[in-house]
Amino acid sequence: MSVGRQDRVARRERFEVLYAEHYASIYRYVDRRVAGPAYEVPDVVAEVFTAMWRRLDEVPDSGDARLWLYGMARHTLMNHRRGRRRRWRLLSRLTAEATITAQIEGAVEQGDTAVREAINRLPDPDREVLQLVAWEGCSHAEAAQVLDCSVNAVALRLHKAKARLREDPLVAARLQSSQVKPDRALDAQRK
Amino acid sequence: MDYLDTLIQDADPAKHLAIPSVDPATTRRAYHRASAGEHRGRRYLVPATGALGAACAAAAVAVVAIPGGPTVAPPSAAAAVLDRAALAAADNPTITLGPDQYLYSDIHTLAGSYWQWGSPADSAYTIEAETVQTWVAANGADRRLTTYDGPQQFATPAGHEAWVKAMQAGEPSIAPQTNTPSGQYDSHDGPGGFAAPDDLSQLPTDPATLRQLIDTGKTGLNEVGFPEHAAITPAYTFATAAEILATPALNSSAALRTALYDVMADTPGIQLLGTASDHSGRSGTEIAGPVGGGIGSQTPYGANGVRDEVIIDPSTGDVLEINLVNADPSLNNAETQSIYGNTAGQTFTWTDYLTSGVVNSTSSTPGPDTTSGATATNGTTDTSS
Numbered sequence A: 001m002s003v004g005r006q007d008r009v010a011r012r013e014r015f016e017v018l019y020a021e022h023y024a025s026i027y028r029y030v031d032r033r034v035a036g037p038a039y040e041v042p043d044v045v046a047e048v049f050t051a052m053w054r055r056l057d058e059v060p061d062s063g064d065a066r067l068w069l070y071g072m073a074r075h076t077l078m079n080h081r082r083g084r085r086r087r088w089r090l091l092s093r094l095t096a097e098a099t100i101t102a103q104i105e106g107a108v109e110q111g112d113t114a115v116r117e118a119i120n121r122l123p124d125p126d127r128e129v130l131q132l133v134a135w136e137g138c139s140h141a142e143a144a145q146v147l148d149c150s151v152n153a154v155a156l157r158l159h160k161a162k163a164r165l166r167e168d169p170l171v172a173a174r175l176q177s178s179q180v181k182p183d184r185a186l187d188a189q190r191k
Numbered sequence B: 001m002d003y004l005d006t007l008i009q010d011a012d013p014a015k016h017l018a019i020p021s022v023d024p025a026t027t028r029r030a031y032h033r034a035s036a037g038e039h040r041g042r043r044y045l046v047p048a049t050g051a052l053g054a055a056c057a058a059a060a061v062a063v064v065a066i067p068g069g070p071t072v073a074p075p076s077a078a079a080a081v082l083d084r085a086a087l088a089a090a091d092n093p094t095i096t097l098g099p100d101q102y103l104y105s106d107i108h109t110l111a112g113s114y115w116q117w118g119s120p121a122d123s124a125y126t127i128e129a130e131t132v133q134t135w136v137a138a139n140g141a142d143r144r145l146t147t148y149d150g151p152q153q154f155a156t157p158a159g160h161e162a163w164v165k166a167m168q169a170g171e172p173s174i175a176p177q178t179n180t181p182s183g184q185y186d187s188h189d190g191p192g193g194f195a196a197p198d199d200l201s202q203l204p205t206d207p208a209t210l211r212q213l214i215d216t217g218k219t220g221l222n223e224v225g226f227p228e229h230a231a232i233t234p235a236y237t238f239a240t241a242a243e244i245l246a247t248p249a250l251n252s253s254a255a256l257r258t259a260l261y262d263v264m265a266d267t268p269g270i271q272l273l274g275t276a277s278d279h280s281g282r283s284g285t286e287i288a289g290p291v292g293g294g295i296g297s298q299t300p301y302g303a304n305g306v307r308d309e310v311i312i313d314p315s316t317g318d319v320l321e322i323n324l325v326n327a328d329p330s331l332n333n334a335e336t337q338s339i340y341g342n343t344a345g346q347t348f349t350w351t352d353y354l355t356s357g358v359v360n361s362t363s364s365t366p367g368p369d370t371t372s373g374a375t376a377t378n379g380t381t382d383t384s385s
Helices: A004-035 A040-053 A064-104 A112-120 A124-134 A139-145 A153-168 A169-178 A183-191 B005-012 B024-040 B050-060 B077-089 B157-167 B207-214 B234-246 B254-265 B334-340
Strands: B019-020 B063-065 B102-116 B123-137 B140-150 B187-191 B271-277 B283-288 B305-313 B318-326 B347-359
Touching: A004 A040, A004 A139, A004 B019, A004 B024, A004 B077, A040 A064, A040 B024, A064 B305, A112 A169, A112 B187, A124 A139, A124 A153, A139 A153, A153 A169, A153 B005, A153 B050, A169 B005, B005 B063, B024 B077, B024 B254, B077 B102, B077 B254, B077 B271, B077 B305, B123 B157, B123 B347, B140 B254, B187 B318, B207 B234, B207 B254, B234 B254, B234 B305, B234 B318, B271 B305, B283 B318
Parallel strands: none
Antiparallel strands: B019 B063, B102 B123, B102 B347, B123 B140, B140 B187, B271 B283, B283 B305, B305 B318, B318 B347
16 A cells, blocks of 8 residues: 555544544534524534544644634634624624513523523623533633633633623523522632 | 523533434545545535435434433444545546547456256256456447366256266257367457446446445446346345446546445445455455345345455455355255255355456557556556557
8 A cells, every 4th residue: 555545544544533533522512603503503513524634634632632623613613604694693683682671571481592692692702711611611721722812811701701691681680580699619610 | 500600501502412423434424525525615524404404314313312422333344444445446547438449358257157958957057267358349349258267167966967968968058168279269249249338427426326226226337237036135235336346447436436335335244354365366355245145147046145255455446356155055045056056155156357458459458557566457558559
């Protein structure tokens, strides 16, 4: 077997190992963030792994591959959203502002959806940190690696994200109904 | 964890997400589509797209609920060998045929012949190794030169006895067919005298579509037999895909070769037999198809206990040999057993695919291929010109 063929066989094997190992993680990551309908998730996941194939030599070994793929998925989603953003931006904002007052009373019953929408209204950097830590299970250091920023920046964004959520009328209504005092357990756990 | 953290966790849209399972076949398809995307722009790893696709995926795709993640089965060793062969085969050149050119091929094969010159008792099944050289032009003009390696053997003692008896009686229909001083049989046909070489350009390169075409007997290829009166089995599908890969033909693309290997790799029941040598002394890796009858044209009637065993050169992706082996004699019917014999492990036929290439006359053969080892393969040069 020629060197070229050996190289391609090795690349293919690496692709398949990475694909099998990280497909579920990337699928969940994309599903949590995709701007369009759910049926677009497989398309975006496909684009992530196609991009991984093109840049296979850059994928780090060991567990860092997952973080590298998160970064790739993030860029892919940004590109994916770009085409949608122009026509959806105004509609989304109007919808959010028009319904927010009406939703407060029903926030407790709406539960997960209300909080999810509040998370979606967070500024992008803060939301991404929150999602990486809370949903993807990343440590602060890992989130910093995905976002190519410092650990302190992650901690700051996470703090800001949670502060904004507490100020969100829908989330505040849920928190008040719980009568549970907040603590910083999640922050401490992730550090 | 405070209550806000609990709310955030509960708001995770993927908390109860069902993710399509990742099995070896899915992973292979993902690879093919990702690598194809290098040259073809945006490609999707998951075919189910759009509203219909989403509905189909939800209804039909095996899913694994979170938590737990997908179940990843270890890839079949046989499938892994076939995948490697597919990669190597993708590099093989495509054969095209110009005017006044011939597609040359030669095979070394154990040919089986069934003879009957009277009642059913006056019959014999003989096997004899022979080398068949074929030159075929696009218009069907051809030359076929058969060289008998001998000696002729009989599948059953009863057949041998009947043959000897007939020879002693001067039965003319079992005289050896030779027409050259050296004992060969040489035949020539003008245009239209023989089937033109298969043109594979119209075959689909999607493995699922290709499999469907094979299983419905609609490949339209000369060399592929179709068991009109028998059930289509995975054994037939496997053997047919191997046969298409092995048979020299025109316009076979890298994508088609990959798809054919995919069809073989996705066949349930395939086994890796290990390193093996073919009857021409070449070494390769042997894969067994499932038991259940092979290609209709070469499988003895009622031989449901046979399987095709394929020797592949993993470095070139070439199919070196296809054997038809009696794997489970208990599944063969009485007719098969009486005519062909019924010993476990018995080889009914084997065919070694030796050389192929384009030449300019029916008296020339392709030159040696210095890039692929012992045998010349597709696209080699004509030594006569």
